[in-house]
Amino acid sequence: MQVQSMQFKARAGQKLADQRLQQNLTKLSTKFVSARAAAMTAIDFPATRAALKERRDRALENLDVWLETFEREATRRGVTVLFAETTQEAARLVGDIARRHDVKKVIKTKSMVTEEMRLNEVLGQMGVQSIETDLGEYILQINDNEPPSHIIAPVVHKDKDEIADLFAKTHNRPRLTEITDMTREAREVLRPHFLSADMGVTGGNFVVAETGSVVLVTNEGNEGMCTVMPRVHVAVTGIEKVLPTLEDLATAMRLLPRSATGQATSNYFSVLTGPRGEADQDGPEHMYVVLVDGGRTGLIGGDFQEMLRCIRCGACMNHCPVYQKVGGHAYGWVYPGPMGSVLTPSYVGIDKALDLPQAATLCGECNSVCPVGIPLSDLLRKLREKQVERRLRPWKERAGLAVWGFLALHPDAYALFTKVAVRVLERMGGKTRSIARLPLGGAGWTHTREMPAPVGRTFRELYAAQRSHIG
Numbered sequence: 001m002q003v004q005s006m007q008f009k010a011r012a013g014q015k016l017a018d019q020r021l022q023q024n025l026t027k028l029s030t031k032f033v034s035a036r037a038a039a040m041t042a043i044d045f046p047a048t049r050a051a052l053k054e055r056r057d058r059a060l061e062n063l064d065v066w067l068e069t070f071e072r073e074a075t076r077r078g079v080t081v082l083f084a085e086t087t088q089e090a091a092r093l094v095g096d097i098a099r100r101h102d103v104k105k106v107i108k109t110k111s112m113v114t115e116e117m118r119l120n121e122v123l124g125q126m127g128v129q130s131i132e133t134d135l136g137e138y139i140l141q142i143n144d145n146e147p148p149s150h151i152i153a154p155v156v157h158k159d160k161d162e163i164a165d166l167f168a169k170t171h172n173r174p175r176l177t178e179i180t181d182m183t184r185e186a187r188e189v190l191r192p193h194f195l196s197a198d199m200g201v202t203g204g205n206f207v208v209a210e211t212g213s214v215v216l217v218t219n220e221g222n223e224g225m226c227t228v229m230p231r232v233h234v235a236v237t238g239i240e241k242v243l244p245t246l247e248d249l250a251t252a253m254r255l256l257p258r259s260a261t262g263q264a265t266s267n268y269f270s271v272l273t274g275p276r277g278e279a280d281q282d283g284p285e286h287m288y289v290v291l292v293d294g295g296r297t298g299l300i301g302g303d304f305q306e307m308l309r310c311i312r313c314g315a316c317m318n319h320c321p322v323y324q325k326v327g328g329h330a331y332g333w334v335y336p337g338p339m340g341s342v343l344t345p346s347y348v349g350i351d352k353a354l355d356l357p358q359a360a361t362l363c364g365e366c367n368s369v370c371p372v373g374i375p376l377s378d379l380l381r382k383l384r385e386k387q388v389e390r391r392l393r394p395w396k397e398r399a400g401l402a403v404w405g406f407l408a409l410h411p412d413a414y415a416l417f418t419k420v421a422v423r424v425l426e427r428m429g430g431k432t433r434s435i436a437r438l439p440l441g442g443a444g445w446t447h448t449r450e451m452p453a454p455v456g457r458t459f460r461e462l463y464a465a466q467r468s469h470i471g
Helices: 005-016 019-024 026-040 045-061 063-076 087-100 112-117 119-125 135-142 160-171 179-196 222-228 246-260 305-309 315-319 337-348 365-369 376-389 395-409 411-432 459-470
Strands: 079-084 105-108 129-132 199-202 206-208 213-218 232-238 268-272 286-292
Touching (some): 005 337, 026 246, 026 315, 045 246, 045 305, 087 112, 199 222, 213 222, 213 232, 315 337, 395 411
Parallel strands (some): 105 199
16 A cells, blocks of 8 residues: 555545545444443443553563564464565565466455555465455455455455445346345455465564464454465564463453454454464464564564554544544555554654644544553654654744744733734624634634634733732
8 A cells, every 4th residue: 555644634635525425434333333332331441451461561661572472483484474564575475376276266264464565466466365254354456456445354445335336346146235134245256266366464462472373353254264264375574463371362352353343352352373384173274474674673672662652543533533534544644543643653753654643633532542552642742843853844834833922932922912813802802702814823723623712811811810818
């Protein structure tokens, strides 16, 4: 997926004007938000979050040790472990595996890392057919390879009627409108691919060091068919996904499904440990794990290391008032919402995602629901600071902040400025006590709303009067 984060403002404006999208995005609050809230009542969320945060930090503090342990244990069980410094290198490694095994068709499950790698495009250039088998990802693929809008619900931006039209057009079948009929049709179309594919490609929610296992958490049975039926299985995931022990995994699984979909547990939970053994009835003949850096080690020891704790649950975007209005495509890369607004500048460069740190209200809701305690609003503010330090923001914005900084450091100047400003704004409000248009930086704010005009004395004037009265 090409990075298009520089067009956030233009894309956001288009999405806000899309009434159908606005209606579809209400599913976030009616489904994910309420379901998560209900699910968390069954556990001690603060204590469990603190425990998972500690376990994720322990893994990251000794990341090299745990990755080495994972490689050793996985190799001992017959897995080939490969490391890729960049997403391009990771895609090349998967392509090499396909060539080595004379692969003609690949079936895939949803994976955000393979979106980073643009894997489908790379395989297509090799002449290898790649079929997405998660229903959401499949819908996007047959819709001209549309990128996902959400990390756990990639087609949250589409409604049933849009999908019905797409199925009828692509499958050359009568248009169906009942969900059960539509899902059955998708299964009928996908089933031959499961039976004929040479290689399965999956992501990895976690990898467990002590057992050399890959963990997959899904709500669709396609995951098992992608890992068991093809003769080759390739799991691709980020290096930060390593957990030291199965006990760590148990803690993570208490929060991941609850945070993502509001389920106590996912429908399908797999711990994959090595290829098919002599006594096994099924499983791949060959298993590979590709561990991708892709900018992740660049966060270690820096201001944004805490982002490496992220378990990709999507809770932050489900609760974000900005994401709820613009959807995922506005963000212009693989990861949307608050977590994407931090990750994208961190991975691809802050100069290639200028508006993303501003694409948040800093209300703190993402902080409160994050299952690993990432202070997302604080990290977004740090990114804004770095943008100002590097003079990446528009000069008017920088000038305004410079003026504000001066006033904040000089109380007498601040008092005089606010006193004059309040009187000017009060006069601008007139008899209606409402300001239809503000100058300079306020023009954009009043483009879609009016500002109540201040009336009466300022807080400083009231405070001074109170102190005088008390004295």
